[in-house]
Amino acid sequence: MAGAELSERFDCFGSSCAAFVAGAGEQRSARDAVELVRHRLEDWHVRFSRFLPDSELSRLNADPRWEVPASPLMARLAQTVRVAAFLTDGLVDATLVDEIEAAGYRDDLGEPLALETALGLAPPRKPAAPRRPASWQSIEVNLARRTVTRPPGVRLDSGGLAKGLFADVLAARLASHASFAIDCAGDLSIGGAHGVTRPVEVESPFDGSVLHTFELRRAGVATSGIGRRSWLDRDGRSAHHLLDPSTGKPAFTGIVQVTALAPSALVAEIYAKAATLGGPRAAPAWLRHGGVIVLDDGSHQVIEPPAEVTLGELSVLS
Amino acid sequence: MDSSRPPAPRPPSSTGPEQLDARTLARSRRDALRRRARRIRRSVAATAAALFSALFLVVYPQLASGHDPALSASVSPVTTSQS
Numbered sequence: 001m002a003g004a005e006l007s008e009r010f011d012c013f014g015s016s017c018a019a020f021v022a023g024a025g026e027q028r029s030a031r032d033a034v035e036l037v038r039h040r041l042e043d044w045h046v047r048f049s050r051f052l053p054d055s056e057l058s059r060l061n062a063d064p065r066w067e068v069p070a071s072p073l074m075a076r077l078a079q080t081v082r083v084a085a086f087l088t089d090g091l092v093d094a095t096l097v098d099e100i101e102a103a104g105y106r107d108d109l110g111e112p113l114a115l116e117t118a119l120g121l122a123p124p125r126k127p128a129a130p131r132r133p134a135s136w137q138s139i140e141v142n143l144a145r146r147t148v149t150r151p152p153g154v155r156l157d158s159g160g161l162a163k164g165l166f167a168d169v170l171a172a173r174l175a176s177h178a179s180f181a182i183d184c185a186g187d188l189s190i191g192g193a194h195g196v197t198r199p200v201e202v203e204s205p206f207d208g209s210v211l212h213t214f215e216l217r218r219a220g221v222a223t224s225g226i227g228r229r230s231w232l233d234r235d236g237r238s239a240h241h242l243l244d245p246s247t248g249k250p251a252f253t254g255i256v257q258v259t260a261l262a263p264s265a266l267v268a269e270i271y272a273k274a275a276t277l278g279g280p281r282a283a284p285a286w287l288r289h290g291g292v293i294v295l296d297d298g299s300h301q302v303i304e305p306p307a308e309v310t311l312g313e314l315s316v317l318s
Numbered sequence: 319m320d321s322s323r324p325p326a327p328r329p330p331s332s333t334g335p336e337q338l339d340a341r342t343l344a345r346s347r348r349d350a351l352r353r354r355a356r357r358i359r360r361s362v363a364a365t366a367a368a369l370f371s372a373l374f375l376v377v378y379p380q381l382a383s384g385h386d387p388a389l390s391a392s393v394s395p396v397t398t399s400q401s
Contacts, residue, residue: 004392005392005393005394007394013401014401015401018396020393020394020396022393160401163401179393181393181394181396183396183397183398185401186398186399186400186401187398187401188396188398190396196393197393198393198394198395198396199395199396200395200396200397200398201395201396201397201398202397202398202399203397203398203399205399205400208399210397213395221398222398223398223399223400223401224400225400226400227400228399228400228401229400257400259398
């Protein structure tokens, strides 16, 4: 028996994170595993923050050299930035740091703009598009030598990609425990050796109600949208952190939130962002593993995970 | 006793009406016992098969939907929202 599940919720990444663990793992107890998650995330928050001038990410972004030595995790983040853009044909572009700062996101944001207000002040809706040529194409990562190569001035934004990556890294450490869930500021990694099913609730961006509940055993889940990190720019227009790479401006596509399911939290994060930026027509194609799309008018569409995933997981039990 | 004389041949066994009735009765009892044993064996097998089928029909949908009763550790729901 796995015993009672232990959990802890704490503030991190300007949001809330949590760890849920049941059963002892190969190397540590459930209590130690929860502590590990907390300590790692708090450490990574300091190292990967764009808002702390002495953080590892800020030093990489400010480094005048073309080739910069990096820690293994920083090198993986840089590689993730390139892979995310490649997989989405440039739609998910984490090199738009100049643009996000020009839009007004230079520090931790306070209370977000009410979603109804933001939508009322938003420009006409249109899908986002990639930038040609794009800065991400210049990034080269050598994981063996732990170096990141890019033209000086090309900066990386940790953003949601880092949270998905961190959730996956910690999930690998907790794989031998009976069950676990890591909530990395909304990006979830769910799993465990016993294959226990866990309810995953999707929250409405309008009123916080539960729009849908998935029952998942091993999965990554991520939610991306324009409701949480939003503000009014200098001209009184509503702005948020999801930029249209082609314009460098906040993207208003007709979608306010997408939750994506995927084999890992990082891939779910990429799918959720690509679906949000792609607009209502393109979004379902990004949710091949399931998800929920919430539109401007408050309506939502649930895409259930394909049946073969369940059957595949069943074979693991037998 | 005169040992030089051969023993007198035994008369053929008697198959009188009473003995025939006894054999028939024994055979019919034996057959009845066999039929009863077969009936009990069949009913036990049928009951076992029915019980197994019923339990399988209950457990299989639970397993297929991910609610394995052997893995009954209670887990907390988690919420995904924009960060």
